[in-house]
Amino acid sequence: MAQTEFFRPGNLAAALDLLDQYREQAVIVNGGTDIVERIAHGGVRRAAIIYIHEIPELRGIGEGDGFVRIGGAVTYNDILASPLCCQFTALEQAVKEIGSPSIRVRGTPAGNLGTAVPAGDCCAAMMALDAEVVAASRQGERAIKLADLIIDYRRTALAANELIREIRIPVVPGGKTASAFLRLTSRKGQDIAQASAAVRLTLDGDVCRHAVIAMGSVSKVTVRAYSLEKAVAGKTVADAAEEIKAMVPAEVALRAADNPAFAARPTANIERQYKESVIGVIVARAMMTAYGKILAGEQ
Amino acid sequence: MTTASSAAAPLVAGTLIAEQASAQIATRTHQPVDLKLEVNGRRHRLAIDVRTSLLDALREHLAFTGTKKGCDLGQCGACTVLVGGRRVLSCLTLAVATRGPVTTIEGLTGSDDRLHPMQQAFIDHDAFQCGYCTPGQIMSAIGCVTEGHAESDADIREYMSGNLCRCAAYPNIVDAIKQAKPQMQEG
Numbered sequence: 001m002a003q004t005e006f007f008r009p010g011n012l013a014a015a016l017d018l019l020d021q022y023r024e025q026a027v028i029v030n031g032g033t034d035i036v037e038r039i040a041h042g043g044v045r046r047a048a049i050i051y052i053h054e055i056p057e058l059r060g061i062g063e064g065d066g067f068v069r070i071g072g073a074v075t076y077n078d079i080l081a082s083p084l085c086c087q088f089t090a091l092e093q094a095v096k097e098i099g100s101p102s103i104r105v106r107g108t109p110a111g112n113l114g115t116a117v118p119a120g121d122c123c124a125a126m127m128a129l130d131a132e133v134v135a136a137s138r139q140g141e142r143a144i145k146l147a148d149l150i151i152d153y154r155r156t157a158l159a160a161n162e163l164i165r166e167i168r169i170p171v172v173p174g175g176k177t178a179s180a181f182l183r184l185t186s187r188k189g190q191d192i193a194q195a196s197a198a199v200r201l202t203l204d205g206d207v208c209r210h211a212v213i214a215m216g217s218v219s220k221v222t223v224r225a226y227s228l229e230k231a232v233a234g235k236t237v238a239d240a241a242e243e244i245k246a247m248v249p250a251e252v253a254l255r256a257a258d259n260p261a262f263a264a265r266p267t268a269n270i271e272r273q274y275k276e277s278v279i280g281v282i283v284a285r286a287m288m289t290a291y292g293k294i295l296a297g298e299q
Numbered sequence: 300m301t302t303a304s305s306a307a308a309p310l311v312a313g314t315l316i317a318e319q320a321s322a323q324i325a326t327r328t329h330q331p332v333d334l335k336l337e338v339n340g341r342r343h344r345l346a347i348d349v350r351t352s353l354l355d356a357l358r359e360h361l362a363f364t365g366t367k368k369g370c371d372l373g374q375c376g377a378c379t380v381l382v383g384g385r386r387v388l389s390c391l392t393l394a395v396a397t398r399g400p401v402t403t404i405e406g407l408t409g410s411d412d413r414l415h416p417m418q419q420a421f422i423d424h425d426a427f428q429c430g431y432c433t434p435g436q437i438m439s440a441i442g443c444v445t446e447g448h449a450e451s452d453a454d455i456r457e458y459m460s461g462n463l464c465r466c467a468a469y470p471n472i473v474d475a476i477k478q479a480k481p482q483m484q485e486g
Contacts, residue, residue, distance in 0.1 A: 006349035036391045040352040100461025189460030
């Protein structure tokens with residue numbers, strides 16, 4: 001391809017016009033922490049670079065209709081500075097550990113969701129929080145639940161002319177519900193998760209009435225752990241945690257049949273055994289953290 | 300929480316485009332684009348492929364080789380520079396998207412040749428061995444102090460965690476930042 005053009009649309013409508021015009025020939029640059037090195041190194045070559053990071057309509061955080069609304073170009077640092085966002089402990093905990101301070105200045109949750117890699121910390125947190133994205137195109141908008149957004153490794157249900165205008169997290173009345181995120185990495189800082197879990201727990205007395213559990217880095221995509229959710233329902237938190245510690249959730253998909261790319265890695269066997277033995281513990285610990293938050297009266 | 304970003308002030312611009320761009324019209328540029336970049340207090344003009352990172356623009360086009368290329372993937376911090384006073388990873392920034400004056404390690408020394416307090420502190424505390432990560436460490440350390448994230452050792456370690464040092468000069472880097480911080484705040 002001979003020519004790449006750079007566009008810095010000043011507002012959302014202009015960005016959507018460009019996206020509609022270039023479609024598959026466009027690459028969106030938001031915070032750029034994942035895509036810029038791929039553009040600069042030639043891994044991604046498109047006719048148009050559409051830079052959306054400074055579009056004012058995408059930079060807001062607000063609340064309305066029962067949701068906390070996070071604009072598509074809001075950065076991780078913006079999230080950490082926002083009490084509205086930090087009411088969701090799982091989100092705060094996930095964002096705090098992403099990359100490094102310099103990454104968090106630029107990187108965005110919307111970019112994390114759009115990139116759709118299994119280790120995306122925001123993907124797991126947002127999934128447990130039952131978030132949805134608002135996909136905008138010139139033709140209009142539609143809301144997509146996170147589980148429907150992420151369809152494969154680095155693939156989303158977004159059309160070529162759509163971008164994530166907003167992420168919406170439903171606000172759940174406090175008191176009996178709280179969330180938490182936990183990940184396992186080989187180093188404290190600057191690492192990606194070997195396994196991660198986000199849990200939103202709702203209590204009925206001392207019993208788990210409902211838990212939403214999402215797992216990262218144990219499949220091609222971020223997955224809901226329905227098997228664990230079923231296993232914990234109706235049990236006391238202590239019993240539930242004890243039980244899931246020893247479980248390998250059915251949604252863990254690291255074998256050749258469902259994940260050939262992972263299975264082809266030279267260390268796949270060892271990695272699989274490791275991930276399978278730790279994921280239950282990670283989920284259980286995240287659940288206990290959420291439980292502690294409920295007892296402490298936090299969200 | 301919105302940024303006061305003005306779409307009407309494109310940095311990337313032939314002069315005509317700069318004057319005519321509005322919130323309604325996307326800034327449109329052709330390859331190679333004519334880019335104006337303020338680095339270390341001087342305005343530079345360069346013809347550049349829009350896919351060029353700020354790091355390559357600085358090193359290959361403007362010969363500011365003090366900014367180092369380590370991983371070129373945003374993991375090591377060696378390429379850290381300040382843009383508008385805030386630290387950014389120049390390898391993960393498109394040169395054409397850069398907004399605001401850039402400061403590199405070459406821009407820290409004043410006209411009287413006196414070292415920046417952070418540079419002096421790195422020397423005083425032996426905060427490096429091979430020195431390759433040092434420009435990035437120093438730029439990041441300045442960012443760390445100006446952001447107000449150098450209040451304790453733990454704070455410094457956390458907010459410097461994006462800058463790797465394979466020689467493991469970390470304890471000395473923490474000491475250097477603690478020395479430079481009050482001097483920067485006075486000066």
